[in-house]
Amino acid sequence: MLLQFVLFIVGISGVYFGAEWLVKGSSKLSRDLGIRPIVIGLTVVAFGTSSPELAVSLTASIKGSNDIAIGNIIGSNIANIGLILGISAIVLPLKVEKIIMRRELPLMIGISAALYFMAIDSKIGLIDGILLFTGIILFIGYQIYSTFNSKKESKNSMAGNPVSKTGMPESTEEECRTGRHLLTNIIYIIIGLACLLVGSHVLVKSAIFIAGSFGISEMVIGMTVVAFGTSVPEMATSVVSVLKKEADICVGNVIGSNIFNILMVLGSVALVRPLNVERGTLLFEFPIMLLFSLALIPMIRGSLTVNRLAGTVLVSGYFAFIFLLFR
Numbered sequence: 001m002l003l004q005f006v007l008f009i010v011g012i013s014g015v016y017f018g019a020e021w022l023v024k025g026s027s028k029l030s031r032d033l034g035i036r037p038i039v040i041g042l043t044v045v046a047f048g049t050s051s052p053e054l055a056v057s058l059t060a061s062i063k064g065s066n067d068i069a070i071g072n073i074i075g076s077n078i079a080n081i082g083l084i085l086g087i088s089a090i091v092l093p094l095k096v097e098k099i100i101m102r103r104e105l106p107l108m109i110g111i112s113a114a115l116y117f118m119a120i121d122s123k124i125g126l127i128d129g130i131l132l133f134t135g136i137i138l139f140i141g142y143q144i145y146s147t148f149n150s151k152k153e154s155k156n157s158m159a160g161n162p163v164s165k166t167g168m169p170e171s172t173e174e175e176c177r178t179g180r181h182l183l184t185n186i187i188y189i190i191i192g193l194a195c196l197l198v199g200s201h202v203l204v205k206s207a208i209f210i211a212g213s214f215g216i217s218e219m220v221i222g223m224t225v226v227a228f229g230t231s232v233p234e235m236a237t238s239v240v241s242v243l244k245k246e247a248d249i250c251v252g253n254v255i256g257s258n259i260f261n262i263l264m265v266l267g268s269v270a271l272v273r274p275l276n277v278e279r280g281t282l283l284f285e286f287p288i289m290l291l292f293s294l295a296l297i298p299m300i301r302g303s304l305t306v307n308r309l310a311g312t313v314l315v316s317g318y319f320a321f322i323f324l325l326f327r
Contacts, residue, residue, distance in 0.1 A: 001213070007206040012232065014199025018192045019236030022048060023244060025188025032181050043143050045237060045249055046256025047264075048193045052200035052230040054265045060222075061269045066276055070124075071222020072230060073266055074285045077112070077258045079231040081292040082318030085254045088238045089311025094247045096304045104255050105300070109293045111135065111262050116286045119277040129270025136263035196233045204229040219278070220325055223285065251306075258293070288321055 022045060030040040053076050060068040088094060118128045204226055211225040234257050241249040269275060295317070299310040 001210070004206040004209050007202050008210070011199045011201075011203025011206060011229075014195045015203060015232045016199075016236045016240075018195025018197075018199055019233060019240050020192070021188045022192030022196065023237055023241045023246060023249060025185045025192060026249060028181065029185040029189065032185065039143055039146075040249060040252070043140060043256065044189065045253045046260050048189075048196060048233070050257050050260040050265060051193070051197055052204065052233055053261050054268060055197070055201065056204055056226060056230050057265050057269050058272065061273045061275065065218055065222075067217070067219040067278070068222040068226055069269055070266075070275055070277060070281065071219045071285070072226045073261050074281070074289050075223035075227025076231045076234075077261055077289050078285075078292055078321060079227050079318065080234055080254045080258055080261075081296065082314045082321065083228075084231060084235045084238050085251075085296075085306060086311045086314030086318065087235070088242045088250050088254075089306040090308050090315065091239060092242045092245075092247070093308055093311075094242070094251055094306040096251055096300050096306065097248065098304060100251060100255065101300055101304060104252075104259075105296060107139075108255050108258050109290070109297075111259055112290050112293050115262050115266065116282075116290060119282060119286065122277050122279065122282070124266060124270045124275040124277060126270065126274060129267050129274075132263045132267030133271060134267075136260065136267060139259060139263065196237075200230060200233055203232060219281070223325055224322060284324075292317065 026040045026045050029035075029044075053072055057069040057072050060066075060072065085094070115124075115132075118124055118131075207225045207229045208221060211221050216225075234253060238250040238253050241247070241253065266275070292314070295314070296306075299306055299313075
């Protein structure tokens with residue numbers, strides 16, 4: 001048991017440093033390429049921090065631990081909003097871009113609702129998996145298209161190429177700087193993702209062993225210990241990004257991770273093996289996930305900010321959910 005606690009601490013350390021390097025590389029890469037940080041948060045960072053959920057859910061499904069596979073995703077999505085976004089907002093109020101309110105937030109809510117209707121028959125099957133996985137391909141494709149389209153419009157709006165002090169066109173000089181920093185930033189991202197994945201694997205494996213030794217059911221383990229463990233990358237990444245004043249990456253990471261968890265993770269798992277959904281999960285955990293997603297609308301609308309009060313409400317709601325699970 002002592003070894004498992006040591007591994008638990010090692011896992012947390014790996015996740016933290018991985019998040020530090022991932023945010024550093026991602027934020028600099030977005031600036032060097034002229035890509036908005038929110039897009040990096042919605043794609044690269046969200047994909048990276050959702051990788052532990054993918055690995056754990058696929059492994060659990062193949063081994064027949066159906067409840068852990070589903071509980072991990074639902075629990076992670078609830079933790080992403082209630083715990084991670086809540087704590088990040090308490091540390092520093094989060095300014096949300098208007099486009100997030102108009103596009104990504106409704107998309108996340110719509111996808112969550114669609115998943116609920118797919119599971120109404122108590123099964124997420126092959127057809128559902130195909131639809132979900134197709135959705136993540138379309139989502140990534142749209143993000144890439146919108147990014148390059150906005151960059152093209154930005155270039156077209158520029159009149160001429162001013163010359164810098166070195167005698168080179170500023171656009172050429174900027175391209176040279178981008179080329180020099182590109183490799184370094186990519187290395188930061190790769191190392192960060194590797195540390196996140198290894199740290200998360202060690203963390204989750206030790207956490208499952210510790211929780212299982214107390215005779216806790218697989219669904220509760222999936223909803224709490226495993227969900228929290230696989231959400232630690234999102235938490236570390238979000239908190240670090242907030243401390244570095246990269247609120248766009250924080251908000252994009254949470255919303256993007258929830259989208260990836262449903263479309264990519266559950267889609268992949270359902271393609272490999274159909275998932276059975278218990279009636280109790282449909283009546284309690286699924287509605288709670290939808291409630292947390294919907295709660296963001298009145299919190300953000302108006303000031304376009306998730307303030308400290310909203311953050312406190314989200315964190316309190318998350319712990320109330322955990323309490324009801326163990327009731």
